[in-house]
Amino acid sequence: MKVLESQTAVLSNFEVYEHLAELQSRKEKRKRKTPPSNQGLVVDRVVEWLRLWPNPLSQTPITYQADSIPTLLQRLRPYDLTKGELIMILNIRPFTTPALNTTIEDMEVRFNEDQQNEILAIIAEVLGQFDPPEGAEGAEAAADTSMADAQES
Amino acid sequence: MFILTKIADLVQIKASDFSKPSIEAIEDNINAKYANKVLQKIGLCVALYDILWTSEGLIGHGTGEVNVNAEFRMIVFRPFKGETMLGKIKSSTPSGINLYTEFFNDIFVPFEELPPGSEYSHSDQVWVWKAEDDVNLYYDVGEVVRFQVIEEEWHDQTPAGPSQTGPGGADDEENAMAPYKIKGSMMRGGLGVCLWWDSTE
Numbered sequence: 100m101k102v103l104e105s106q107t108a109v110l111s112n113f114e115v116y117e118h119l120a121e122l123q124s125r126k127e128k129r130k131r132k133t134p135p136s137n138q139g140l141v142v143d144r145v146v147e148w149l150r151l152w153p154n155p156l157s158q159t160p161i162t163y164q165a166d167s168i169p170t171l172l173q174r175l176r177p178y179d180l181t182k183g184e185l186i187m188i189l190n191i192r193p194f195t196t197p198a199l200n201t202t203i204e205d206m207e208v209r210f211n212e213d214q215q216n217e218i219l220a221i222i223a224e225v226l227g228q229f230d231p232p233e234g235a236e237g238a239e240a241a242a243d244t245s246m247a248d249a250q251e252s
Numbered sequence: 253m254f255i256l257t258k259i260a261d262l263v264q265i266k267a268s269d270f271s272k273p274s275i276e277a278i279e280d281n282i283n284a285k286y287a288n289k290v291l292q293k294i295g296l297c298v299a300l301y302d303i304l305w306t307s308e309g310l311i312g313h314g315t316g317e318v319n320v321n322a323e324f325r326m327i328v329f330r331p332f333k334g335e336t337m338l339g340k341i342k343s344s345t346p347s348g349i350n351l352y353t354e355f356f357n358d359i360f361v362p363f364e365e366l367p368p369g370s371e372y373s374h375s376d377q378v379w380v381w382k383a384e385d386d387v388n389l390y391y392d393v394g395e396v397v398r399f400q401v402i403e404e405e406w407h408d409q410t411p412a413g414p415s416q417t418g419p420g421g422a423d424d425e426e427n428a429m430a431p432y433k434i435k436g437s438m439m440r441g442g443l444g445v446c447l448w449w450d451s452t453e
Contacts (some may be wrong), residue, residue, distance in 0.1 A: 100259060100260075100261045101259065101260045101261070102257060102258070102259055102291070102294060103258040103259060103260050103323065104257065104258040105257055105293070105294055106255045106256070106257060106330075107255075107256045107257065107258045107325060108255065108256040109254070109255050109256075110254040110255065110256060110327065111254075112253065112254070114254075115254045115298070115327055118299070118301065118327065119298070119299060119327075122299060135280055135283050135284035135287065137283075137284065137287045137288045137289075138283035138284070138287035138288070138299055140287075140288060141287050141288035141298055141299070141355055142287070142298065142299050144354040144355035145298055145329075145354070145355045147354045148353045148354035148355055151338075151354070151396070152396065153338070153396060153446050154338060183332060183334065183335065186253070186335075187335060187336050187337075190253060190337070191336060191337075191338070191398070193442075195442075195449055196442075197441050197442035197449045198398070198442050198449055199442075200440065200441055200442045201336045201398055201400065201440060201441075201442040201443050202336055204334070
């Protein structure tokens with residue numbers, strides 16, 4: 100074995116999910132000739148984890164589409180986010196200010212409140228969001244307003 | 253969190269696999285060797301992504317196996333330093349919190365990386381974050397948390413030769429370590445149990 104290149108590309112969870120889901124469907128078609136069991140195990144578990152709440156992929160139908168990623172990158176370009184930050188946004192899909200804060204370094208310094216809400220709005224628009232639960236009680240103010248802003252636009 | 257790694261390897265197809273189409277036999281062979289295994293300093297291999305190149309098959313002398321040189325890309329789990337990701341709480345000890353994901357078990361958040369004001373409750377065996385206003389937030393087992401990767405640890409599992417110092421040396425202890433460990437932090441705002449931050453939607 101020889102590792103030619105330790106990192107040729109970074110994949111987002113959505114891309115991994117698509118690939119693994121295809122593997123799983125191919126496995127069903129093959130029936131008798133089953134693939135190695137260790138692969139089946141880890142693939143099933145990764146898919147299970149990706150579909151776990153609050154992962155954005157836990158929603159059915161999945162709100163991500165093939166063109167979501169380029170669209171999001173283009174829409175967020177003015178904010179000058181790093182590649183790592185964008186990957187995290189894609190994987191976690193933050194919909195509150197505190198959640199966004201975990202994906203963007205020094206967020207309070209780099210962006211003012213309006214900009215933060217704009218970013219959240221773009222994320223919600225391009226990547227979709229969880230349906231607001233019915234009869235949600237008005238809870239903490241900060242998170243609430245940012246959510247409301249995200250929904251308006 | 254997932255990356256692609258390009259690897260070159262010799263694939264040996266056994267005679268019992270000749271009934272499969274070649275490409276399938278090569279894929280299965282690679283997956284059997286790599287899937288769910290940790291490569292040192294690379295990460296946890298999940299599955300084959302694609303095959304880039306294969307040589308002609310050559311029948312080995314004596315075994316009847318077909319030998320194929322292949323270059324391929326694997327999907328590898330390798331979160332980068334500073335990445336925020338999701339995990340579940342497996343257990344808590346006074347030294348910190350153990351996290352897991354469905355496919356990866358060795359994530360640890362030491363107590364120094366919990367937010368200030370966190371205390372370990374010995375009676376409940378959980379960590380409690382005493383936030384302001386006497387609000388007690390519990391790191392319950394099974395909760396989904398967001399954490400940030402701050403460090404990774406690698407332990408090579410290659411068996412060492414017989415040690416010169418005699419049996420039961422430090423080597424044995426080393427071998428019991430997980431090959432790939434992630435150290436996480438939940439210090440920043442927004443990290444920790446997702447429900448605390450997201451339940452307001």
